[in-house]
Structures are given as structure tokens and as C-alpha cells.
Amino acid sequence: MDILFVDRLLQIGDLFQRDMARAFAGTDLTPTRVHLLWVLQHSGPSTQQTLATLCEVTPRNITGLVDALERSGHVRRTPHPTDRRAVLVELTDDAKATMARMQEEHAELNASLLEAVAPEDRPALERGLTAVATHLERLVHAATNDTAPATPTTPPTPTAPDTPATP
Amino acid sequence: MDILFVDRLLQIGDLFQRDMARAFAGTDLTPTRVHLLWVLQHSGPSTQQTLATLCEVTPRNITGLVDALERSGHVRRTPHPTDRRAVLVELTDDAKATMARMQEEHAELNASLLEAVAPEDRPALERGLTAVATHLERLVHAATNDTAPATPTTPPTPTAPDTPATP
DNA sequence: TATTGTTATACTCTATAACTATA
DNA sequence: TATAGTTATAGAGTATAACAATA
Incomplete structure (x- = not known):
């Protein structure tokens, strides 16, 4: 991958x-x-x-x-x-x-x-996304409510990095 | 579901x-x-x-x-x-x-x-997300570049609708 | 003449605080 | 006194247009 x-x-x-x-x-x-x-x-x-x-x-x-x-x-x-x-x-x-x-x-x-999406992949995809959403929700909630030590972080749209600079 | x-x-x-x-x-x-x-x-x-x-x-x-x-x-x-x-x-x-x-x-x-995510679901999940991303990218590109008839639309965060009003 | 960055201006989304009219 | 909505003010992100210095 x-x-x-x-x-x-x-x-x-x-x-x-x-x-x-x-x-x-x-x-x-x-x-x-x-x-x-x-x-x-x-x-x-x-x-x-x-x-x-x-x-x-x-x-x-x-x-x-x-x-x-x-x-x-x-x-x-x-x-x-x-x-x-x-x-x-x-x-x-x-x-x-x-x-x-x-x-x-x-x-x-x-x-x-x-x-x-290939039909045979759909069930696993839905299960997987549900698991991810649940996990993320727990992360955000834990950090927001429970005055937790604020585990950082998700960089915003880290897409397409390897573009060269122009200096 | x-x-x-x-x-x-x-x-x-x-x-x-x-x-x-x-x-x-x-x-x-x-x-x-x-x-x-x-x-x-x-x-x-x-x-x-x-x-x-x-x-x-x-x-x-x-x-x-x-x-x-x-x-x-x-x-x-x-x-x-x-x-x-x-x-x-x-x-x-x-x-x-x-x-x-x-x-x-x-x-x-x-x-x-x-x-x-359950280990046996991971391959299908990755395949599915890749397919979704590819499809979405085609949609956005088609609409952005090719002066297409602008197929609307994705509502922003339509999460949690069924909350009652207070009138 | 074209490009790099900035000033000037404006609009949207967002928040807090103070105020008015009502409950 | 507390609540619903507004005015006042401010900051972030975004854009266009005009202008400076430099290529």
C-alpha cells in the first residue's frame, strides 16, 4: 500500500x-x-x-x-x-x-x-468504517471532556507532500 | 444498517x-x-x-x-x-x-x-476506500474542469437530524 | 512586460460581552 | 432573575485589485 x-x-x-x-x-x-x-x-x-x-x-x-x-x-x-x-x-x-x-x-x-466498491467488499467496508468512527469518537470525547492530557493530533489535509519547492 | x-x-x-x-x-x-x-x-x-x-x-x-x-x-x-x-x-x-x-x-x-478494525476486514476496507476516493476524485474533477452541468451535492455534516425542535 | 510580494478593501464564519425586551 | 435575540467588537480565513520592486 x-x-x-x-x-x-x-x-x-x-x-x-x-x-x-x-x-x-x-x-x-x-x-x-x-x-x-x-x-x-x-x-x-x-x-x-x-x-x-x-x-x-x-x-x-x-x-x-x-x-x-x-x-x-x-x-x-x-x-x-x-x-x-x-x-x-x-x-x-x-x-x-x-x-x-x-x-x-x-x-x-x-x-x-x-x-x-466491489460488492464482496461492502460489508467489511461498512463494519470497518463503523469501527473507525467509534474509535475516533472515543478519542475526541476523551480529550474534550475528561480534561485528558490532550493527545495530539491530526495534521490538516497532509495530502500530496512530495511536490518539490521552487527556491 | x-x-x-x-x-x-x-x-x-x-x-x-x-x-x-x-x-x-x-x-x-x-x-x-x-x-x-x-x-x-x-x-x-x-x-x-x-x-x-x-x-x-x-x-x-x-x-x-x-x-x-x-x-x-x-x-x-x-x-x-x-x-x-x-x-x-x-x-x-x-x-x-x-x-x-x-x-x-x-x-x-x-x-x-x-x-x-478487525484484521480480516482491513484489506476490503482499504480497497473500498481507494475505490471511493477514486470515484469522488472523478466526480469533483469532472464537475470542476469540464464545465459539466454541476451535479450537486453533498450536504455539510448532515449528522444527527432527528433532534426535535423547541417551538 | 511579467513576476513577487504587499497594501487596501471586503465578505464569511466564528467568539465574547454588553444590552433590550420579555418571561 | 433568567432567557431570546441583538448590537458592538474582534480575529481568522478567504478573495480581488492596485501598486511596489525586481526580473
């Missing part, structure tokens, strides 16, 4: 990010904003506090994202029926259609990726 | 990012800066133009990153021996040591992840 196992995983993560960035280029959408739309699609109309929790960002950040998505016509702020401090953020009909399409394409991507 | 194959891959990518963010929290380092250090470690002293190409960002961006890394003592700007317009950016001794340690830990992480 030529490439480290962990580097292959990092490479795949990187390719996903490129694919996303490319898909939204030229629109008002960004990966972060689409993430919020995605959350909204699954949670239904929600307060900004709820969205902040689900997206794991600060409420202040949600304000900005919702501002942008409201300007671009993807979401709407409506008054909360019982709490006059709060607002409900909800998808517009256009955005609902967009997200439904996106979810379909997501399923298609899933199918096309699976097809790229 | 409960979770989509593609979602498992996205989840793993997300966990890697969390691990990184956590590892550098509280230092002057960030994932982007470490990426630049990583590139420097493999390319050796390089001009900022070269770094811009290798990191796939604009030269202007490299100026800012090198400024920050120079302030924190990780890199040094030295005059280019033959071209007085250019500078060579190189790692300080401290940073060299840091990066060597990071590379070791990277190898250790690779080993610990492999150990988490």
Missing part, C-alpha cells in the same frame, strides 16, 4: 468539502448556510436558540446566518406563538424544494459511491 | 476536524497554519508563490499566514539567494521539532485506527 490509511480518510473528507464548495459556488449559499438549512429541514420551524444548539455555534452566529438566508429568500422569521421574545425560523417553499432535491441527490451520491 | 454509507464518511471527516481543532486550541496554531507548516516540512524552504500553489490559496493569503507564523516563531523569512523580489520561508528549529513529533503522532493515530 502506498498511502497511509488515515490519509486516505482525510483525503476523502477533503474531496467531500471540495465537492460542496464547488456545488454552491456562484450562489448565495455556503456550506455553513446549507448546514443550517439542512438542520431546519429536519427539525422544522425552530427558535434561534435551538438552531444554535443543533449547529453547535453561538446564538450570535445564528443571527448572522439567518440574516443572510433571509436576504437570499431561503428562510423566514415568524413570531413565536407563545413567547414574544423568541422567533421561529422556517424554510420558504423555494428552500423546501431545494432541500428536498438536495436530499435526493445525497441518496444518489450514496448509491453511486457504494456502486464504486 | 442504520446510517447511510456516505454519512458515515462525512461523520468521520467531521471527527477528524474536531480532533484537530481541539488539539490546537489554546495555542497560536490553527488547522490552516498547521497545514502550511506541514507543507513546508515536506517541501523545504519555499517562496510564497510556491506555498500559495501548494496550499491552493492566493499569494495574499500566504502573506497573512506567514506573518502570523513568523510572529509565533514557527517560520522565518530569509532573502532568496538569486531573486531579490522573492523570500524563502523556512521552519524554525522549534517548528521542525514540533512537526517531527506531529508526524510521529500521525503514524500512531494511523496504527490505532487500523487496530480498531
